[in-house]
Amino acid sequence: MAVFRRDSLVTRQLLRLVLLHTAWEVGSGQVRYSVPEESKHGTFVGRLAQDLGLEVAELVSRMFRMVSSGRRDYFEVNLQSGVLFVNSRLDREELCGRNPLCAIDLEVIVDKPLRIFHVEVEIRDINDNAPVFPVNEKNLFILESRRPGSRFPLEGASDADIGTNSLLTYKLSLNDYFGVDLQKNNEQRKSLVLLLKEPLDREETSEHSLLLTATDGGKPELTGTVQLVITVLDANDNAPVFNQSVYEVRLLENAANGTLIIKLSATDLDEGINKDISYSFSNSVNRNLRNMFSLDPNTGEVRFKGELDFENISLYELQIEATDKSAFPLTGHCTLVVEVLDVNDNAPELAVTSLSLPVPEDAPPGTVVALISVSDRDSGDNGKVTCSIPPNLPFRLVSTFKNYHSLVLAEAVDRERVSEYKIVVTARDEGAPSLSASSSILVAISDVNDNAPAFPQPVYTVFVRENNAPGAHLLTVSAWDPDLRENAFVSYSVVERSVGEQPLSSYISVHSESGHIYALQPLDYEELQVLQFQVSARDAGLPSLCGNVTVQLFVLDANDNAPAVSPAGSVRGSPGPELVPLSAGAGHVVGKIRAVDADSGYNAWLRYEVQEPGAAGPFRVGVYSGEISTTRALEEADGPSLRLVILVKDHGEPSLSATATVILSLVESPQAVKWDSRPRGGSEGPLVDMNVSLMIAICSVSGLFVLVIVVYVGLRCHPGPEVMCGPGKATVVCASEVGSWPCSQRQSRDLCVGEVSAKNDLMVFNANFPHSAENKDKEKHQAMKPNLCGTVSEDILFFMGVLFCVNSDSLPLTLHLI
Incomplete structure (x- = not known):
């Protein structure tokens, strides 16, 4: 029992190795089956899925499909079991005629991944055709003078089967005078003759009726018969004789109508009327052949008068008789074999059997796009076909099996560059001259998300x-x-x-x-x-x-902030009217109006004037400085006190203003000035000195800054790269509606200015960027300087390296390189 189990284990392992080897052979080569002709619908052919190494459960999901080579669907596959079975009647004689090998080529295609298998099903011949004679009854006329051993050609039977099923043997009904003999002329042709065994005597027997039977080699055997009626003739002893029994001629299939094929010649040893010969086709030559060939009865010239086609029939056999003109004519026989030579008269044929469209633009090289089959009805070099596609396309042709080609992707494609390709596949044979055919395949490229949105400017x-x-x-x-x-x-x-x-x-x-x-x-x-x-x-x-x-x-900026006037006490810092000494001469500065505007630019440029000039007396106010000074030496007639209303206006559109009331008391000693401010539309802001240098600084810096902006924008404005999602680095481009003080903000500060620097005004314009604590301290330090300064934005500062300042006293424009 242990030995038996060990042997079974070894047997199973060997069987497994054989099955693996068989599966490898099927996956890498061609699967062949064989089925007899005339098989009924549903006849089992083979377990196709198993032989191809495919899982039956995956046939539907992998889009299993089978393509036959140009014929109707003789076979079908059961997708539930993977079995290949006969779908329609198979007639080997109809499919392949006399060809010894009859096979149907099948292409099996599956997806995911795409694979192609080649299957060949051989159609085996069965003995389903009996031998057939051209006629049912054959009449022969034989002179009684013919000697024993004379031979008379007979038209043999034909069998549509092949191989052993078409091997014929002949048997003549029992008699004393005649027999049959089958002679081989060459390897392909055999001639059947009636053999005279004993001398004939017309007076004893004038007619012989014999039955000739042809039997094939199939199992079971099939037979065919013809009735031979032999009439014995008297007298004319010599029949016409051709100089050869078989004539072989080659003719191009494109031969012109009326072309002379051959001129036959027969001789008769008799004399007189028995020597005159007439040529004719044998009764065994059918009507179709008589319509294609003509025979001159007097000269023996055979001419072509129809239309030859090598692809339909490549060989013709004509039985020709030469008959003398005696009262009892004798006939000689020969066979004319016309071999039709192929010419390149058939262009290749193209057929697209499968398409995988559209092609995604991210498809990898090697992706199969289409399957193409080519064929040519010609033979030899005329039937050899090569396929090609135009160059400079991202596709190529790959030969797969016999006359099948695959159109595959050769390189990556981009739908945004080319959305579809019109591929002209050209098939050309090797004949002379060469013939070609072409077919167009429109390959559409499908889109994938490989382009990010892009803005036209950075x-x-x-x-x-x-x-x-x-x-x-x-x-x-x-x-x-x-x-x-x-x-x-x-x-x-x-x-x-x-x-x-x-x-x-x-x-x-x-x-x-x-x-x-x-x-x-x-x-x-x-x-x-x-x-x-x-x-x-x-x-x-x-x-x-x-x-x-x-x-x-x-x-x-819009002019939405009115000037704000801050009250200033007297020099002593106590409230009350400003005491002006009567000894003050012309030009004596009494005090100064301090006002600020939260706006910037022209909207923050302030102008000072007395609201009622007639009531100012010997005093005036500086237009841009706000300083109150005397216009002449004071007198007691000017009164003990004077009330001045100072109007402060900005340069905005429309202009906003505020008023400040100053009470001046004329005394013998100087006192402080009391300020009473009444803003007219607007809000309070930080204190800033203003003078005429602001106008000059604005005009000067505006021109310089516009030039810097033009150069800077030209250098910085360039297309930005394509990016994925996320914040990018910002680029600052500065410009201004009015052409001055662009990309800056006005920083308002409280400035402490002593009496020594009372004539200096200060306004600071800073770059529009966040400042660190260190920068803010630096700005406060700079704010204490009696200068009108401005700094360009950080990007502009890096590009130009310029700090511009204007001094309010001397009004020069000073550039500092940093």
Whole structure:
């Protein structure tokens, strides 16, 4: 029992190795089956799925399909069991004629991954055709003078089967005079003759009726018969004789109508009328052959008069008789074999058997796009076909099996560059001259999300005047994505960040579809001069891609702040009227109006004047300095006191103003000046000195700054790279509506100025960037200097390296390189 189990184990292992080897052979080569002809529908052919190494459960999911080579579907596969079975009647004679090998080629195609298997099903011949004679009854005329051993050609039977089933043997009914003999002319042709065994005697027997039977070699045997009626003739002893029994001629299939094929010649040893010969086709030559060939009865010339086609029939056999003209004519026989030579008269044929379209633009090289079959009805070199496609295309042809080719992707494709390809496949044979055929395949490229949205410019700059209405439209950004459908659908959003202590989303919003940017609240130039943020454009692909763009929002100043006048005490610091000594001469400075405007630029440029010039008496006020001084020496007639109303106006449109009331008391000794300020429209701001140098500084710096801006924008504005989602580095581009003091904010400070520097005014313009604590201390330190200074923005400062300052006393413009 142990020995038996060990032997069984060894047997199973050997069987497993054999099955693995067989599966490997099937996967790497061709699967062949064999089935007899005339098999009924449903006849089992083979376990195709198992032989190909495929799982039966995966046949449907892998889109199992079978393509036959140009014929109707003789076979079908059961997708539930993977069995190949006969689908329709198989007639080997109809499919292959006399060809010894009859097979149907099948292409099995599965996807995921795409694989192609080649299956060949051989159609085996069965003995289903009996031998058939051309006629049912054959009449022969034989002179009684013919000697024993004479031979008379007979038309043999034909059998549509092949091999052993078509091997014929002949048997003549029992008699004393005749027999049959089968002679081989060559390896392909055999001739059947009637053999005369004994001399004939017409007077004894004038007619013999014999039955000739042809039997094939099949199992079971099938037979065919013909009745031979032999009439014995008297007298004319010599029949015409051809100089050879078989004539072989070659003729091109494109031979012209009327072409002379051969001129036959037969001789008769008799004399007189028995020597005259007439040529004719044998009765065994059918009507079709008689319509294709003509025979001159007198000259024996055989001419072609029909249309030859090598692809239909490549060989013709004509039985020709030469008959003398005696009263009892004798006949000689020969066979004319016409071999038709092939010419290249058939162009190749192309057929696309399978398409895998469209092709994704990220498909890897080697992806199969289409399966193409080619054929040519010609033979030899005329039937050898090569396929090609135009160069400079990202595709190539790969020969797979026999006359099958695969169109595969040779290199990566880009739908945004070329969305479809029209590929002309050309098949050309090797004949002379060569013939060709072509077929067009339109290969569409499907889109994948491989392009991020891109903005037409890296930076958007917009200017908005302060105090805008909530919800006001600021600008529109637009990004373009070259992809298709959802891959090109762009939505917009703001990259969130903090602006001071508030989120960016409290200032602006972006419409997700249109890209419209809106202001959510009024902007105040005195609080925010430049708002820089990023807008992200994201497509709807999977995975999604996005691009960013920087938006610079410059807030323009509006004249919305009236000048604010700060009261100043007397020199002693005590409240009350300002005491002016009567000994003061002309030009004596009594005091100074101190006012500030929270606006900037022209809106913050202040002008001082007496509201009622006629009531000023011997006093005046400096137009831009605000200093109150005497115009002449004081007199007692000027009165003990004087009330001056000083009007402070800015240069905005419309102009805003405030008033300050100054009470002056004329005394023998100097006293402090009491200030009473009444603002007229506006709010209080920090104290800043102003003088005429502000106008000159604005004009000078404006021209220089515009030049710097033009150069800077030209250097900095260049297309930005394509980016993935995330905030990008902002680029600042400075400009101004009025051409001066751009990209800056006015920093208002309380300035402590002593009496020694009472004639100096100070206004500071700083760059519009966040400052560190160190920078703020530095600014406070600079604010104490009696100069009018301005600094360009940090980017401009890096580019130019210039700090400009203007002194209010001497009014020069000084440039400091840093």
